[in-house]
Ligand SMILES: Nc1ncnc2c1ncn2[C@@H]1O[C@H](COP(=O)(O)OP(=O)(O)OP(=O)(O)O)[C@@H](O)[C@H]1O
């Protein structure tokens with residue numbers, strides 16, 4: 001027990017250095033991923049929409065500062081699980097977690113004492129369909145800060161620039177920050193949404209098929225961006241694109257009909273999966 | 288199946304000429320013509336209504352012009368100069384009563400007995416009595432002078448009647464009889480000359496009034512109550528203003544010339560900017576729409592001030608915060624309000640709202656509120672409240688639609704960034720739906736300004752511009768509205784008379800106001816559609 005804790009502490013420190021040392025991070029991916037600190041821990045999570053059960057006993061662990069990809073056929077519950085992490089499912093009537101726990105930093109996020117607002121500030125989300133507010137680019141980025149009560153112009157300016165640079169959008173929009181965000185192209189809008197999410201400096205960014213509406217070039221940009229963001233953020237991404245999962249994730253989880261079939265280092269999943277179902281899905285021989 | 292018969296069956300399916308037909312039209316054409324016909328009928332009916340409205344209303348202008356000219360020719364204008372002074376003086380007289388009331392109130396509060404109060408008020412009584420004698424001479428003169436224009440007008444009317452009788456006879460071919468009818472022509476200049484002979488007498492009276500007033504100013508006793516003292520200061524100011532105005536009036540009277548032409552545009556401007564609406568009086572009918580417009584406007588304004596927060600607030604609540612069950616309860620309930628007939632609402636307004644508001648304002652614990660207690664049970668406030676009740680469903684339904692049209696993705700994005708419900712509503716939902724909400728409010732306003740029954744029943748129907756010096760108390764005065772007036776007077780008016788035309792003009796004005804409001808609403812809605820798309 002004590003040893004385990006010590007390892008955890010050690011990996012915590014190591015994790016915090018990962019940002020500066022890419023080599024250390026590579027070790028985490030290729031070697032034993034236990035070394036990285038676990039940020040999200042699901043334990044036998046069941047999820048219900050009314051009477052119908054969408055998730056069946058999901059147990060998985062998501063390590064810090066890595067990219068975890070969720071793959072699986074349509075309707076298998078990837079989005080549902082993702083939306084459990086920031087409790088967006090609370091918005092849906094009758095939807096509830098029935099049994100099991102989801103812990104972030106060891107805190108059960110479905111505990112009634114948990115402040116949902118605070119949780120959502122720490123767990124940002126990028127949606128499948130880009131959804132910038134019908135406001136200016138500048139105001140879109142500022143929104144998260146303004147609602148937190150920050151109105152200092154110099155701070156806002158700085159954050160806007162930093163976030164847009166972080167989302168690789170700064171060069172394209174720096175001359176029209178005060179134009180409507182709805183005037184951007186689809187790919188730019190999606191990157192704006194990413195910029196908006198990182199402006200509040202969350203720890204985790206959830207992305208639900210962020211590239212499904214984008215062309216290959218915009219997709220490449222977003223993937224590159226994910227690669228950059230990995231240095232500072234923990235990313236969970238849902239995707240239908242096998243190549244994408246292979247290119248940009250460290251870990252991959254395969255879901256089928258609400259069950260977690262297999263989760264492992266991405267390389268292993270794509271080259272040598274344990275389960276037959278996984279192999280069939282990845283090779284396209286599915287169903 | 289061989290190739291030829293297959294070809295045949297495809298042709299049968301594709302060529303519509305072989306299908307069902309009626310009068311050479313197929314089903315699609317019939318449906319198209321049916322709807323086109325409906326649309327045409329709607330447009331034609333609307334056009335007919337508009338044309339009728341304008342045809343009836345437009346003749347108001349020549350008639351009004353004629354009436355304005357007679358007003359001057361017959362010397363009514365001249366007499367009205369003096370009448371104005373007379374009404375001003377009676378208003379001043381009423382102020383002395385007010386002072387008395389305020390003072391005795393304070394004395395009573397201090398616990399003085401009735402006799403003591405009477406004793407304390409004795410100097411004020413003496414002053415009031417003296418002041419009430421001031422206008423005596425003027426009133427006598429006005430009474431004498433009033434006879435003159437009335438007489439002139441009577442004779443003029445007789446002449447006009449004789450003339451029309453004669454034309455009628457001629458048209459019927461009875462030339463001899465027609466020649467027998469004698470038609471006088473009234474020389475207004477000569478007839479009104481007599482008015483000017485009263486000028487010296489008038490000057491005399493004026494001098495006396497001035498002397499009296501200036502003399503009495505120093506006789507205003509001092510007051511115990513601050514209110515009465517304020518009133519007395521105002522009284523002094525107004526009295527001095529009155530005496531200052533005397534030379535101006537005299538100058539106007541001396542310069543008055545019955546032959547001076549009246550511009551035709553006055554037929555319009557006197558209607559739109561005229562501050563008096565007086566009909567079927569023995570003296571002169573004024574058709575100034577301002578009191579009605581102000582009444583309508585203030586009642587609508589109050590109704591909107593009350594209805595907008597309720598309607599929009601309920602819409603936000605129902606759409607964004609309420610549970611499914613609450614939604615299913617509240618929505619039909621609010622929409623049900625619009626099913627209550629306005630007459631029934633009127634009953635409620637008179638019997639319950641008006642009564643209880645008055646009762647409430649009469650409570651002694653509320654007497655510190657400046658304009659309490661209110662004296663009128665039926666007033667702008669009562670009407671405004673009921674109209675607000677009628678506007679809430681309209682505003683609610685449309686605003687709810689607008690809010691519902693805000694993409695759910697915005698809400699999700701906002702919440703995912705850590706905004707709470709209130710922040711999401713205030714910063715995202717409402718701004719996005721704003722133009723829809725504004726359109727809802729404008730349509731509610733249109734409904735309110737066009738409403739008749741309720742205002743007729745509960746607005747108090749006093750045709751005068753409310754006294755804005757009363758502050759917020761202005762909302763507790765009775766008023767009349769454009770719609771209410773039309774409903775009230777249309778029944779008893781002579782068809783084709785000036786008053787009849789005037790009512791149509793009021794109708795046209797209403798029509799334009801509604802048109803304008805609807806146009807604005809439409810414009811905003813179109814803009815809204817683009818921005819949300
Ligand atoms: N709001 C909802 N109400 C009821 N059932 C829902 C709701 N959303 C999703 N479901 C059901 O839950 C199951 C999982 O849905 P989910 O959206 O998580 O699938 P997914 O893996 O994200 O699929 P996709 O790849 O198509 O996005 C599906 O069977 C779906 O029908």
Ligand SMILES: [Mg+2]
Nearest residue numbers: 078079080208
């Ligand atoms: Mg999904």
